[in-house]
Amino acid sequence: MQGIYSIDFLTEQAKAWVSMNQYQHLLELMCVLLSIYFWLQRAYKPKSKGKKKLTREEIELACKQWKSVPLGEPPHSDAEAAWKRNSLAAEYDYVMKSESRETVDVADAKGALNLASFNFSGLQGSDQVKEACAETMKHYGCGSCGPRGFYGTTDVHLRCEERVAEFCGSKDAIIYSFGTATMSSVIPAFCKRDDVLICDEGVSYAVQAGCHLSRSQIHWFKHNDLEDLKRILEDIHQADVADPKRPSRQRRFIVLEALYTDYGDFAPLKEIIMLKNQYKYRLIVDESNSIGVLGASGHGVCEELSIPRDEIEVSGGDFSPALGTIGGFIVGERIVVNHQRLSGAGYCFSASQPPYLATAAIEAMNLLDSEGESRVGKLRQLTRKFRDLLSTGCGKCVEVLGDRDSPIVHLKLLGTEDDVELQKATLRKQKQLLDEGVFVSAPLYVGMIHKIPEPTLRLSVSAAHDEKMLTEAAVKICTVLTRD
């Protein structure tokens, strides 16, 4: 036998070892002892600075010295900036004294034209809706006294879900009890750490909250900027080369609003759908404002683009702007909907929507199905007319923001760049407009969103308005905004 396993070889080695001199043996022994010594030592841990054990007295002292910032003060710098801007509104008090429909009694103004609240299809205050709600209320009471899982689901909720699915042309639908809790629950239900969200900078708070709660990697692209989106998609695509399996492991979504609340413009959905198919992303679209606005009969983006609902994996939003009721909805494939029934925080852990509000949603959708075309048509016509009047009437000192067909009109006052000053001026104009009998909104924004929109006046056109009302309003608005 050859090599190290042969008996001869081993005996030779053993003999050589025995014949070594005593110092060599001593050295070997020391090495062995040393290694045993080190092996018995505890693992070395670098001492961190903060981990110093404090004595009882030190803790007592620290507790005695610590003083809280008053609870009523903003907790951090972003909030402080928001507080500085927003608290200016505390000076004004807009309490409605009547139903909020095309006109409304606010504070001292009687019958002011309501351009403040979203009511695109003009369904707020519809008698047909109210009658149906009263019937439901008489049968089911006011609230539902329980979450959806625990006997809080009524057959009205189930009917409403079916109706939403049918209305949007999707396979399944789920309803939430509150608009702003919808998107912020859906996104974390699907996206977790390591997943990727590519998000428009202009999405409203609920969507942003959902993105943050998911703890996914968020990439922001410039508002409605396809080039920027493409750049991010390409960057991620390049990074995939090193790890080709990543795309099939990582959930990837592009997140948008169909019609942006805070900017009043539409997302270039057609192009984005092409991009998302090309780069294998899924799409989350907030349809809160687009139902009742987009599509020939107000059925949303899919009708507008003539694409099947399946092209958009997750879509939904707030019932409030278009349907005039409270709650939220998500439509999608069955797996998308069913997963939320177990994982959507706002669905599982909240009491269900009062049944009459679900009835209101059903009735509103019925109305849109039967009268959608005329309502959407009228809204579009009014919007264009109103926007034209505004841009010609007060072009110099005001910037009219948003797309031509968008019923959400943001008016930015020109002349000052300082946010607080601008906010102050905006709020003053809002008050002056109300004195003239036009109620417009001056939206406030929280401090912790990605990009805080500039202070503007927000006007929202409704199908319940008529041309005369809007023409008069436009004149008043231009007068008030152009005067100093």
Next chain:
Amino acid sequence: MGEHSEDDKYNNVPYFTALTTYCNYAVIVLLGHIWDFLANTFGRGDGVNGADGSDYAPYVRSFEDFYARRVYSRVSDCWGRPISSAPGAYVSVIEREDNVEMDWKVDLQPTGKTLDCINLASYNYLGYGELPGGIDQDTLEALDKYGVSTGGNSVEGRNDILEELEKTTADFLDKEASIILGMGFATNSQVLCSLVGPGCLLISDALNHASIVVGSRNSGAKIRTFAHNDPKSMENTIRESIATGQPGTGKPWRKILVVVEGIYSMEGEICNLPEIIRVKKKYGVSLFLDEAHSIGAMGGTGRGVCEYWGVGTKDVDIMMGTFTKSFGAVGGYIAASKDVVDLIRYTSPGALYSTTMSPPCVKHILWVLSEIKGEDGTGKGKQRIKQLKENTIYLRKKLAEMGLQIYGEPESPVIPIMIYGVGQIATFSRECLARGLAVVVVGFPATPLILSRARICASAAHTTEDLDKALEIIKHVAKLSMIYYDTPKRRVPALKAPKKFEEKVHATDSIFSREEMVEHSTENGHTVLPRAAPDFGRFSFI
């Protein structure tokens, strides 16, 4: 005071039950994997993992997906049962059956029949969810006068009745001001972020509700938890946190907010408010009290746990509560000093982006409040509160006599009955339903693996006859599902609490995936994230 600590709950689990429960889970998981294997092998495996064979990642993570399909789907008929009536003393439950062969309970369809059940499931504590008391003429008139929704936010979309409700609520709770939001969940999840933020510390009870967890995470504040309803643990957490300051920099915290609940909805325990207030005052931290379940239901005049303990609401900085439960409506309130309410009104997303409460609900709550306060002179509201207390005590006494293991104080209207066994959850729920009793059952992941339970909510709407009938049913079903754990014969021996059980609990029932837990659970030996919305939260509570 919490009669049973979490350790006690483990201590009370009989050895044999614990063993069979673990075996149950093992068998279910094993069977599930065998089914998956067969389905994948013999061609019915399309979409088994939510993947459609394309380049996209599956929508749902594999374990969640497995759990939903192979574990939850076996018992999914126990949750989400639709009803076709108001949630009163009795409720009509729509019968459902599975119309797809082989696929367990995934496609439940109504059969057209309804079952009239005694309702021990809804949070209808004072019976205001019920007809004819639940709707009065005013509410319907409010619908007519103010419509379904104001369409505006809490700054521009308030109407006069909402303003009145804000004042009434503040008065009712003896606070300077209040703000009303349209959803109870959002009152926590969209408000905490305006109170605390980066540089602040939020100290949360380990068993706080999911909405608080979402709100805390949303705020960006550092979150630490203390052992459930344990003021000592809370004090230690505060001391340690103040002494070490902000992580990294060691700077002192800007604000420290302690968040506790009045009644814990899954434990039935009332928070130990006097001790918590003592600690809070000693260290000068702020206190946020979520009274979702206790407002209206506790105290002689329905003013919640503060009244129950006889402490003033002045000692609680922020009183939060919902109108969903005792009031039979929807929405939530925050009552606090004026500057805090203003801060919330002008900087919180709940106020700035969300639609205000629906006017008929506002009117309904105003009506309920006037009855509770006795302003209508009929004394009906007081009577309801008294009735609720009597019903609660009666139910608890009878259930304990029966030999069932229940938790919580004698006056707490939330009564959890320990079931432990996973198979027994479904048995209990189905058999109760078949006999005409609606109860809520809860299991993993909303509770720790072996602490499954049923929960009943007492209501002022029930008469003694109703309760006797319900108790009779529970007696039969408890025998059938073998859950008499508290009879003298079975009382010993019990399972010892595993060491460091706290971490274990949190590892199992968090909304967050395991990796996230590891990352967050090590700081200062505290589990940083409180018990949260589990990923499959259908089992859980609101």
